[in-house]
Amino acid sequence: MPLDRRRFVRVMMAGGTALAAVPLLESCCGAGVAGEEARDPPADPLPGLDRGRTDILFLASLAPSSHNIQPWFVRIRDADHWVVGADVNRRLSAVDPQNRELMLSIGAFTENIVLAASASGYEAEIEVLASRAFDADLLEVRLWAAQPAGYPLQRLSDRRTLRGGYSNAELKADDVSALLEPLADRALFIPPSSPQAAYLKEAAVESFRAQTWRDAAQAELAEWIRFDDNAVFAHRDGLTLASMEISGIAACFVRLFADDVMSKNFREQGIKKTARLAGQGGGWFVVSSGDDSVAGLIETGRRWQRMNLLLRERGIAAHPMSQMLEEEPWRGELAGQLGLTGVPQFVLRVGYVEDYPGPVSPRRPVSWFVRR
Incomplete structure (x- = not known):
C-alpha cells in the first residue's frame, strides 16, 4: 500500500x-534549486556561430511553452540563415492534438529571436514557411546587420510565470492599456467583478477537473513533471516543483510520497489548488487570433510574448489557464460566452504580486536544439 x-x-x-x-x-x-542552475547561457559559442548569435538562440530558448516542453529546433543553414521547426518528439498529443499551443510557443520563441537580435545589432527577417501545423519546418530567420535597438534583454531573462500570491485589486487602467497595446485589437480585458469573470473562474476549475480525470491528459502531464534534481538536469525541460510553486515541507512530501501523478490524491490536490488560484487576481485577459492558420498562431504567440515581457516591471503576473481551451464544452462555447469575434487562443488570469521571484524553469542547452 x-x-x-x-x-x-x-x-x-x-x-x-x-x-x-x-x-x-x-x-x-x-533540493529543488536545479531549475535555476539548469538555465545558464552556453560557455562557448556553437561551431559556426559567434558569441552574439549563440546568445540570441539562448535568449530565444527562454520563451514559455505548455508544460515547458520547449518544442523548437533550429537548423543552421549558415550563420545568418536559420530554419525554426517543431520537434515531433515534443508534442502534447493529448491536450494539444492540433498543435495549436505548439504554434503559439514557436511564436513566443520567434519573438525572442527578433528582440534579442535587435539588441545585438541585427534585424531578424521572419518568413513563415509552413502551411500546416504539422509541418516540420515552420519559418526561416535571416539576420541583417543593423543599429542596436537598445531593447532591455533582462526582460527576456527575468520573465517568469507566477501562479499564486495574486492581489484581488483590479488592474489599473494604465496597466491594462499598456498590456493591451502589443496585443493590438486581439485582446479583451475582463474586470474581476464582471459576469464574464465569474464564468471564467468556474470554467477554469471545471475544465481543469475534466482534464485531470482524463487519463490520457494526466499521463501526458506525468511525462513532463521533474520531481527531483537528477531529472531536471537529465532533461532540462518540463515542470519542476519550483516552477509549480511547491516548496518547503510540501515539496519534500511530494518528492517522497506523492509522485504518482495518476493517483486520486494527486488529482484531487491539483483540483483544490486550481480552485483556490482561480479565485485570485485582478482580472482576466483573453487573447484571440483572426483564424487558426500557422501564420496567425505564430503572430499571436509573438504578440502574447511582447505582453509577457512587460509584466514584471509593472508588478503584474499572468497565469495561462489553458484547460478551458483544451476541453469541451468550454473550448466550443468560450467565444460566444465572452462575445468574441476572433478565435480565443489564451485565457490569462492576471494580478498584482508583491513578491516576484526570479525564473526557475530549466532550459535545454542551445546545442541540444540546434541542428545542422
Whole structure:
C-alpha cells in the first residue's frame, strides 16, 4: 500500500521517530534549486556561430511553452540563415492534438529571436514557411546587420510565470492599456467583478477537473513533471516543483510520497489548488487570433510574448489557464460566452504580486536544439 502523507506522519509519530526524520526532511527539502542552475547561457559559442548569435538562440530558448516542453529546433543553414521547426518528439498529443499551443510557443520563441537580435545589432527577417501545423519546418530567420535597438534583454531573462500570491485589486487602467497595446485589437480585458469573470473562474476549475480525470491528459502531464534534481538536469525541460510553486515541507512530501501523478490524491490536490488560484487576481485577459492558420498562431504567440515581457516591471503576473481551451464544452462555447469575434487562443488570469521571484524553469542547452 502506498505511504501517503497522513499515514507517513501517523507512522512516524506512533513509532516515536519524528525527530529522527528531521535530517531526512531537511535533506529532501534542500533540493529543488536545479531549475535555476539548469538555465545558464552556453560557455562557448556553437561551431559556426559567434558569441552574439549563440546568445540570441539562448535568449530565444527562454520563451514559455505548455508544460515547458520547449518544442523548437533550429537548423543552421549558415550563420545568418536559420530554419525554426517543431520537434515531433515534443508534442502534447493529448491536450494539444492540433498543435495549436505548439504554434503559439514557436511564436513566443520567434519573438525572442527578433528582440534579442535587435539588441545585438541585427534585424531578424521572419518568413513563415509552413502551411500546416504539422509541418516540420515552420519559418526561416535571416539576420541583417543593423543599429542596436537598445531593447532591455533582462526582460527576456527575468520573465517568469507566477501562479499564486495574486492581489484581488483590479488592474489599473494604465496597466491594462499598456498590456493591451502589443496585443493590438486581439485582446479583451475582463474586470474581476464582471459576469464574464465569474464564468471564467468556474470554467477554469471545471475544465481543469475534466482534464485531470482524463487519463490520457494526466499521463501526458506525468511525462513532463521533474520531481527531483537528477531529472531536471537529465532533461532540462518540463515542470519542476519550483516552477509549480511547491516548496518547503510540501515539496519534500511530494518528492517522497506523492509522485504518482495518476493517483486520486494527486488529482484531487491539483483540483483544490486550481480552485483556490482561480479565485485570485485582478482580472482576466483573453487573447484571440483572426483564424487558426500557422501564420496567425505564430503572430499571436509573438504578440502574447511582447505582453509577457512587460509584466514584471509593472508588478503584474499572468497565469495561462489553458484547460478551458483544451476541453469541451468550454473550448466550443468560450467565444460566444465572452462575445468574441476572433478565435480565443489564451485565457490569462492576471494580478498584482508583491513578491516576484526570479525564473526557475530549466532550459535545454542551445546545442541540444540546434541542428545542422
